[in-house]
Each structure stands twice: as C-alpha cells, then as structure tokens.
Amino acid sequence: MAGHSKWAQIKRKKAVVDVKRGKLFTKLIREITIAAREGGGNPDGNPRLRLAIDQARANNMPMENIERAIKRATGELEGTKYEEIIYEGYGPGGVAILIEAVTDNKNRTVSEIRHIFSKHGGRLADLGSVNYLFQRKGIINVDKEQISEDDLIIIALDAGADDVLTLPDYFEVQTAVESFEKVRKALIEKNVKIESASLQYVPLNLIKVEGKENETTIKLLETLEDHDDVQNVYTNADVNEI
Numbered sequence: 001m002a003g004h005s006k007w008a009q010i011k012r013k014k015a016v017v018d019v020k021r022g023k024l025f026t027k028l029i030r031e032i033t034i035a036a037r038e039g040g041g042n043p044d045g046n047p048r049l050r051l052a053i054d055q056a057r058a059n060n061m062p063m064e065n066i067e068r069a070i071k072r073a074t075g076e077l078e079g080t081k082y083e084e085i086i087y088e089g090y091g092p093g094g095v096a097i098l099i100e101a102v103t104d105n106k107n108r109t110v111s112e113i114r115h116i117f118s119k120h121g122g123r124l125a126d127l128g129s130v131n132y133l134f135q136r137k138g139i140i141n142v143d144k145e146q147i148s149e150d151d152l153i154i155i156a157l158d159a160g161a162d163d164v165l166t167l168p169d170y171f172e173v174q175t176a177v178e179s180f181e182k183v184r185k186a187l188i189e190k191n192v193k194i195e196s197a198s199l200q201y202v203p204l205n206l207i208k209v210e211g212k213e214n215e216t217t218i219k220l221l222e223t224l225e226d227h228d229d230v231q232n233v234y235t236n237a238d239v240n241e242i
Helices: 007-021 025-038 047-058 065-076 107-118 148-159 177-189 210-227
Strands: 083-090 096-103 122-125 134-143 163-166 172-175 194-203 230-235
Touching: 007 210, 025 047, 025 096, 025 230, 047 065, 047 177, 047 194, 047 230, 083 107, 083 134, 096 107, 096 134, 096 210, 107 122, 107 210, 134 177, 148 163, 148 172, 177 194, 194 230, 210 230
Parallel strands: none
Antiparallel strands: 083 096, 083 122, 096 230, 134 172, 134 194, 163 172
C-alpha cells in the first residue's frame, strides 16, 4: 500500500471529534467561500463548489449557512477576505509535511505555523521543498458496510478510477484529478453513499517513523491540523496511532 499511511485513518477518526466541536463547519465554510470566489457562485458550473456544498450538506450544515458563505464570496454580502496558501516543511527525522491553509492574515499564519514546527522538532521550508514528494489525487471514502469490495471495484474502475484500497473500516477509491468528478458521480448514480470525497496530496513513498519520533510526529501533525487556518495536512510519514 505504497503512498498510504495510517495518518489518513487517524485524520478520519479525528474528523468525528471536529464535527462535535463545530471545527469542521469552519473548514467547510472556508472551502465554500474560496471555491465560490474562484469559480463563481453557481455550483452547476463550478465542480469545486458543488463538491464543497455536498460535503457541507453531508455533515448537516444548514443551507442558509452555505448560501451566506457563497454570497460573501461573490460580494453580495460583506465578509472576510480569505486567501489560499500552501506551506511545506519537515518533521522529526526529515519526513515531509504539506499544509493547505486559508487565512485572512498571511503574516500571522506563517508565524504561527513556523512556531508549531519549531516546537515539535520540525521546520518550515521554502515553497517547492517537498511538494514533489506528493501526487495530487482524488480520494473517495466509502463505508464497508454498504457495498461489497467486488461491486465497488466494478463501479469505480469502470468509471475511470485508478485503484480501490481495502482499509480496516472503509474502502478508499483513488482517482486521477481529471477522473475524480466522473467517478464520484458514477458512485452516486449507483446509490453508493460516499463518506467523504476530496482532492488530496498523496505521498509517492513513505518514511517509517518509530519510537519517540513517532510520538513527536503525531503531535506535530495534530497541532497543525488544529490550527484555525489549516484546512488539511499531508505527510509521507508512516506513523502509528498513539
């Protein structure tokens, strides 16, 4: 299972906690805002916005919240101006870390991200330092209870997916960026309930971390994830849950 570490599974469990804390709503609202600002407020002509709305609705976000975020993005309502930023860095043992952030204050955010890295045995690096170690892919998670592996493989691969991974609690469908929306729609049309779907940075290879470095790396990744401006954190560290 090259390119897939347990960090993705740890993040999946953490997302349940984020829902309870309302933290996930903040991330979803920011994604809707950025998507609408970049591609327009009509989801029919903006696949990124359609995906963001679907994810928000799947997590029970009220439609009025979604509509308000779109109107702020398109200038119909006053709102905070957000900017997307990619941060790159190294964790303990030299593992690569890629961060997607959305902020209204770049200077504040970079200072706080740099401090988090430093505090947990890592360092913030220049843009381009580690992104070549990752590949942009579509990732669709499907609950194992609702469909057999064979049926999912047939539907996904027929629609153009690259691979279907069988993980402990769920299936992971991997696609090229260009095939992502087609595969997602094919699953929906076959009444396959999608747990989550997004474009992610998947590591090309993994670096095993053990012992004290494993613990420190997990703490670094979780602290980064908890930062208010951070949307997603990716790593090539092969970690074990602590």
